[in-house]
Amino acid sequence: MTLEIRQARLQDYPAIAAFIVEAYGALAPYKGQDRWHWQFVDNPFGLRPDNRVPVWIALDGTRVVGQIAVQPTEIKVVDQVKPAGWIVDVMVLPSCRGGGIGQRLYAAIAEEVAILITLTMAPATRRIAEHLNAITLPAVYQFSRWRRLNGQLVRRYLAMRTEHRPRWHGLVELGGHAGFGDLFSVLVNPLLSARDSRSQAAKRGQIQLVEVAEFGADTDNLWRSIQHKYAIVVPRDAAFLNWRFRDCPQMSYRRFVARNDGRTVGYVVLRRAETVELPQGIIVDMVAEQQAIGILSEMLELSIDWFGDTVSSIEFATSIPEVAAMVRSHGFFRTRAHHPTMVCADPVLRRLFSDHRNTWLLSKADHDWDQIHLA
Known part of the structure; x- marks a missing residue:
């Protein structure tokens, strides 16, 4: 595979949209064109010379196989306001992972954006940032x-949290069939009611x-x-x-x-x-x-x-x-x-x-x- 790593332009959106559908699956409708334009094109904190947008893409021919986007922002640093960017939408197609595409994308962005911050991230993204000598900030x-609570909600929550942990996910499914969520809700809800009663009795300002x-x-x-x-x-x-x-x-x-x-x-x-x-x-x-x-x-x-x-x-x-x-x-x-x-x-x-x-x-x-x- 011969890859081209570069900053995207507005005219690249159809190829990026196809990548989003392929990469994000069920989440793709929630990363559609209206949100993309709001976040990267209509963002008031980023300049867009030559129709460029703050999205860096990895191209295999005309097909986008990876991207890292930057949500432009401003950061007040002591008594100065500096342009900066949040690293967002880090994604490489599964078939193309393991070849350093993410690292090449991140490095290309670091050459263009002086301050890059990431708040929540996958372990792979953290490793790339650390490779670029990132400063780790205090915890959020x-x-x-x-x-x-109700039984169905408890089951949905635990299923979501264990989605990528097969062993735990199996235990959650077993507990769901055994009625764990219903039992947990029956035990916890009276305690929540008592807590809320005390809160409502507290003096308000x-x-x-x-x-x-x-x-x-x-x-x-x-x-x-x-x-x-x-x-x-x-x-x-x-x-x-x-x-x-x-x-x-x-x-x-x-x-x-x-x-x-x-x-x-x-x-x-x-x-x-x-x-x-x-x-x-x-x-x-x-x-x-x-x-x-x-x-x-x-x-x-x-x-x-x-x-x-x-x-x-x-x-x-x-x-x-x-x-x-x-x-x-x-x-x-x-x-x-x-x-x-x-x-x-x-x-x-x-x-x-x-x-x-x-x-x-x-x-x-x-x-x-x-x-x-x-x-």
Whole structure:
């Protein structure tokens, strides 16, 4: 096989679309043209000279056999804002794996994009990043809070989590036939009801969540007031939030500002999972004035109330230890720890990233973490 590795252009989309269908199978409809254009073409943070798009492809003749895409973004590094990119959609066709295609694609991207960050990744992608001398960033913790369970849901969840582990998957199927999910739900649901009763009896503050069609100047003012708390962060200004949560063509995001006596003191973005996913609620991003734990705590309770009993569980993620401790006090338990990587050749920037590596604000708003996950 003679491969060509290069950056894609708009006119390559039909070949890329054929690759997506072949590579992603049942997930392909959720990586279609509308999402592709939003993420890579209409993204306001990336320039597209000569019709180029931030997608690097491996071509065998005219057939795309592998790709790595970059979701353009901006990163505030201490007192400077730098262009950067999230590594996303890393995929090589099974018949072409083992020949170093992924490594060649990643290396080609690193020559063009000065700062490359990856939040969630497969082990193979991590190995490629480490080969390029990546800095490993502090953990981002993923949490879940159960609402109401049933046997079918428990079976679906365990089947999804063990899909690529045949031995465990077999045990899950055996447990499903034995009624494990039903028994587990019967035992756990009374405990969840008791927890919720205690939560509802707790005193609430003065915060109100107000749904908005888009984020505005008050959100910009909020972000300017707290951005100094983070040496390294993707700016949460209205331009980013509206592209991310208003313009996204696939997800049904609900956008709220938190107000106290009419003053905006925070915002939160919520999503109920699509019907093809597990029936979950997702707290995608949550920011408060001075990142005050008291305000965040009230916003979290209001978000839990908003989901109500329409979901079986609620997901949340954060890189901030104080926020992680707060959500645990509200009945969330940690399910995973993710260890992002950052590839950057500039020695000055590498030193800044290393020196301030513990001051990142990361959530499900970053990367392309929040996307359709089939169950």
